[in-house]
Amino acid sequence: MKQILPGLLILLIIAPVVCAETCDIRLEIGEEETCGNYKIRQDSFDAGDRTSLQIAHFRLWRLSPYAYLGSSSLDFLCETGGKYYDDNKLHVVYTGHSHDPNRAKYTLEDLSPQLVVKGNLKYKDRNLNWAPAKWATVYILEQDPGIGDDDYMGSALTDETGYFEFGPVVNVDSDDDGGKIDIIIQFVAGSSVGCVIDANDSVHGFWEGPYRDVSDELYMSWFTPDNETQYKAWWVYDTLCDGWGYLSDTVSYGMTGVTVYWQWGHDADYGTGIDNTHWSNILSQNPGPFIYLDGFTGRCGGSANDPDTIIHEYGH
Numbered sequence: 001m002k003q004i005l006p007g008l009l010i011l012l013i014i015a016p017v018v019c020a021e022t023c024d025i026r027l028e029i030g031e032e033e034t035c036g037n038y039k040i041r042q043d044s045f046d047a048g049d050r051t052s053l054q055i056a057h058f059r060l061w062r063l064s065p066y067a068y069l070g071s072s073s074l075d076f077l078c079e080t081g082g083k084y085y086d087d088n089k090l091h092v093v094y095t096g097h098s099h100d101p102n103r104a105k106y107t108l109e110d111l112s113p114q115l116v117v118k119g120n121l122k123y124k125d126r127n128l129n130w131a132p133a134k135w136a137t138v139y140i141l142e143q144d145p146g147i148g149d150d151d152y153m154g155s156a157l158t159d160e161t162g163y164f165e166f167g168p169v170v171n172v173d174s175d176d177d178g179g180k181i182d183i184i185i186q187f188v189a190g191s192s193v194g195c196v197i198d199a200n201d202s203v204h205g206f207w208e209g210p211y212r213d214v215s216d217e218l219y220m221s222w223f224t225p226d227n228e229t230q231y232k233a234w235w236v237y238d239t240l241c242d243g244w245g246y247l248s249d250t251v252s253y254g255m256t257g258v259t260v261y262w263q264w265g266h267d268a269d270y271g272t273g274i275d276n277t278h279w280s281n282i283l284s285q286n287p288g289p290f291i292y293l294d295g296f297t298g299r300c301g302g303s304a305n306d307p308d309t310i311i312h313e314y315g316h
């Protein structure tokens with residue numbers, strides 16, 4: 001399948017996706033272990049008033065952005081509630097010790113705030129009603145205006161009802177001000193089923209946001225731009241998905257991704273020299289298969305209006 005967003009992905013720096021975590025850890029002196037975004041190292045024991053290994057000494061680190069948080073100690077009989085570190089984002093409890101070898105038992109909780117992005121994507125269908133946009137790819141990014149590259153957080157896919165969920169991810173804008181993250185979203189008419197692209201080889205889609213300093217959850221409905229040069233691309237994509245679903249359901253055939261050219265006001269010649277709607281799998285720079293649809297303005301967007309034609313070409 002044609003790569004959906006090569007340009008975009010090259011520009012982005014992949015950010016680590018880390019989830020909240022609780023870890024039970026046993027460490028000998030000199031051992032270290034990570035839990036979520038934190039690392040602990042066991043240094044030594046001190047005798048308390050009841051046992052010889054009652055007080056554990058350790059050191060802590062944050063992994064991203066990297067920071068040494070210093071050394072500390074906990075008494076498992078007198079400090080049963082443990083202690084908080086790094087602005088309450090890390091909780092450490094020393095829960096006792098084991099002999100032979102002597103090991104400190106810790107419970108670490110990474111309490112970094114988490115963010116979930118979820119919601120519904122709708123497109124204007126051929127009856128001009130808002131309908132679920134199924135199998136759209138949703139790219140989630142963290143915007144860093146003025147301080148460098150935006151951070152790519154990951155992607156999700158809408159389901160049959162147009163719903164998607166992304167996360168949880170750590171809600172810390174670590175390369176910005178350390179505050180909450182600033183979400184931008186790109187919705188794209190593409191997935192492993194295929195994609196709908198324009199005459200410049202860009203996948204049809206649109207951006208939403210930024211949503212600045214989002215706390216725990218961003219949950220809303222999004223709509224394709226209310227403009228026929230935009231939403232007719234989603235008609236084509238929906239028909240492509242229907243064709244794929246039909247083959248999958250009726251003959252259990254997993255069709256490979258199909259790239260569909262469609263652009264408002266354009267004939268079906270996107271480099272093949274054929275200006276009527278057609279298909280091919282012989283483009284030298286890419287193995288295809290491809291479908292080329294006309295988008296004549298005089299025909300109100302041409303083949304986008306005509307699912308039968310799209311399915312006919314898909315059938316090849």
Ligand SMILES: [Ca+2]
Pocket residue numbers: 142143144145173176181182
């Ligand atoms: Ca930011």
Ligand SMILES: [Ca+2]
Pocket residue numbers: 144147148149150151175
């Ligand atoms: Ca950045």
Ligand SMILES: [Ca+2]
Pocket residue numbers: 142143144151173174175176
């Ligand atoms: Ca950032």
Ligand SMILES: [Ca+2]
Pocket residue numbers: 173176179180181182212213
């Ligand atoms: Ca921010």
